[in-house]
Amino acid sequence: MGGADCDPILRKALAIGAHEAVRIDAEPQDAMQVAAEIAAYAKGQSFDAILCGKETIDHNSSAVPAMIAEHLDVPCIALATSLDYADGKAVMTRETALGIEKISVGGSFVLSAAKGMAEQRIPNMRGIMAARTKPLQVVAAQGAAPGTRIERFALPDEKAGVKLVDAENPAELVRLLREEAKVI
Amino acid sequence: MKCIAFIQTKGGQATKASLEAAGFAAGIGEAVAVVSGDLDGDGGLGSVGIQRVLQGAGDLDDSQLGRLVSAAAEHEGASLVVCAQDHLGKSIAGRVAVRMNAGLIAGVTVAPDGDNYTRNVFSGKATAQVKGATDNLVITTTPNAIGMPAASGATASIEAFDTELGERKVDILEAASPSTGGRAPLPEAELVVSAGRGMKGPENWGLIEDLADAVGATTACSRPVSDIGWRPHHEHVGQTGIAIRPNLYIAVGISGAIQHLAGVNGSKVIVVINKDPEAPFFKAADYGIVGDAFDVVPKLTEAFKAL
Numbered sequence A: 001m002g003g004a005d006c007d008p009i010l011r012k013a014l015a016i017g018a019h020e021a022v023r024i025d026a027e028p029q030d031a032m033q034v035a036a037e038i039a040a041y042a043k044g045q046s047f048d049a050i051l052c053g054k055e056t057i058d059h060n061s062s063a064v065p066a067m068i069a070e071h072l073d074v075p076c077i078a079l080a081t082s083l084d085y086a087d088g089k090a091v092m093t094r095e096t097a098l099g100i101e102k103i104s105v106g107g108s109f110v111l112s113a114a115k116g117m118a119e120q121r122i123p124n125m126r127g128i129m130a131a132r133t134k135p136l137q138v139v140a141a142q143g144a145a146p147g148t149r150i151e152r153f154a155l156p157d158e159k160a161g162v163k164l165v166d167a168e169n170p171a172e173l174v175r176l177l178r179e180e181a182k183v184i
Numbered sequence B: 001m002k003c004i005a006f007i008q009t010k011g012g013q014a015t016k017a018s019l020e021a022a023g024f025a026a027g028i029g030e031a032v033a034v035v036s037g038d039l040d041g042d043g044g045l046g047s048v049g050i051q052r053v054l055q056g057a058g059d060l061d062d063s064q065l066g067r068l069v070s071a072a073a074e075h076e077g078a079s080l081v082v083c084a085q086d087h088l089g090k091s092i093a094g095r096v097a098v099r100m101n102a103g104l105i106a107g108v109t110v111a112p113d114g115d116n117y118t119r120n121v122f123s124g125k126a127t128a129q130v131k132g133a134t135d136n137l138v139i140t141t142t143p144n145a146i147g148m149p150a151a152s153g154a155t156a157s158i159e160a161f162d163t164e165l166g167e168r169k170v171d172i173l174e175a176a177s178p179s180t181g182g183r184a185p186l187p188e189a190e191l192v193v194s195a196g197r198g199m200k201g202p203e204n205w206g207l208i209e210d211l212a213d214a215v216g217a218t219t220a221c222s223r224p225v226s227d228i229g230w231r232p233h234h235e236h237v238g239q240t241g242i243a244i245r246p247n248l249y250i251a252v253g254i255s256g257a258i259q260h261l262a263g264v265n266g267s268k269v270i271v272v273i274n275k276d277p278e279a280p281f282f283k284a285a286d287y288g289i290v291g292d293a294f295d296v297v298p299k300l301t302e303a304f305k306a307l
Helices: A003-016 A031-043 A064-072 A125-131 A170-182 B018-028 B061-076 B085-098 B202-213 B225-227 B258-264 B295-304
Strands: A021-025 A049-052 A075-086 A089-096 A099-105 A109-113 A136-140 A149-153 B002-007 B030-038 B052-056 B081-084 B103-108 B118-123 B127-131 B135-142 B157-160 B170-176 B191-195 B220-222 B248-252 B269-274 B286-290
Touching: A003 A021, A003 A125, A021 A031, A031 A064, A031 B085, A031 B103, A049 A064, A064 A109, A064 B052, A064 B061, A064 B085, A075 A099, A075 A149, A075 B061, A089 A149, A089 B225, A149 B103, A170 B085, A170 B157, A170 B286, B002 B018, B002 B061, B002 B085, B018 B030, B018 B135, B030 B061, B052 B061, B052 B081, B052 B286, B061 B085, B081 B085, B085 B135, B103 B127, B135 B191, B191 B202, B202 B220, B202 B248, B202 B286, B269 B295
Parallel strands: A021 A136, A049 A109, A075 A109, B002 B030, B002 B081, B030 B052, B052 B157, B081 B135, B103 B135, B191 B220, B191 B248, B248 B269, B269 B286
Antiparallel strands: A075 A089, A089 A099, A099 B170, A149 B127, B103 B118, B118 B127
16 A cells, blocks of 8 residues: 555565555555555455565554454464465464464464565566566555544654773673662 | 553463553553453452453454453443553454554553653654544553553452354464573563674573573574574564563674664663674663673673672
């Protein structure tokens, strides 16, 4: 989902193996709006899986995959580290606060991929050439509304700068951590 | 304002991240906690300002948990739902937001200023003040950021809460808990000792473990170290691994690439030990020692043991 400036990214996805690309033509404003638009598009399609990244690099919310899944009433496997198919079921692993789980899902599903899921691929010349003729469809957005509004951005407080301790005297570091920083 | 705090439990007790979320909710208004499954007493919830706990069925998948939480919000007439921005929170919060037609503000790091919520963006390089644009709102709280409210010693009452949850669609085939050797799990750890390629090989990790034991810390590592298999993947902290916010982060032999900093720059105090005085990590550090890890770390371990 995005403006025409997203097309080079979709072409890159086509160059590394995607068969078709679709761009929903609207500027993303927040997770609620993006998820509603993607789910609305997916509702008209047949799909086995919707694969998402871990989080956006700007807002880091990790919110969209679960929202899409709820709109479509399918399971969402967040932060999966592997995906295989066995006996017509998708088998995935994911890390949770309680440990590592191996899970299976019967029907279609949404997942967000964590590191370990796949090696990053770099497009080769053949792929780049092929991508030029693959379909890239632009569809109109539904006009979904965002659920949040950013009032302002700010920079975090500057660090005071590093205080160096002599390598021969690590006990001084322990003293500083205890008496100055008070973290131990 | 009435709010719902969704609580994850481990062995009948609320997780630390969930207790922080509950305390955050209780600081905003009348907060009712929702749990799925068994609870040991009140799970520690009364002490952080929760008076009532709604206890739903156990062994639910993400979709069912979303239904449980949104049904609880409807039952209580709550317009705000709070949970932790941990693995489970990332699975549930979006679902609850869709069910309640609510905006979602993820990873809030401080108590709200009126209806302004502050969260980190660009992997901690900036903060954003965000408002809800909907009647209902879902907030997730970054673990180890809000802080734990002072324990009041109060006890919450438990009420059974039954609602239509639909069928389970995700089957768990195997579940394993990686051994942390008695140390706190990384996302909850307040003290972390982490090491990178500067350790030269996995056979040298004994030095790091000794230091971690002397400090009472959990061990972590940089991405290259987990990529080449020196340490398990679940110890990897950074943008693509786990983001942590301990009180003390000691980084040994890690240069401090921007992707690593993205996962640790929320730490309250950062100590960097590196033999390269030009290592970029020193710019993000509070304390530093320029020196060879193989000399410095054993001496530092002894100094901690002498406390």
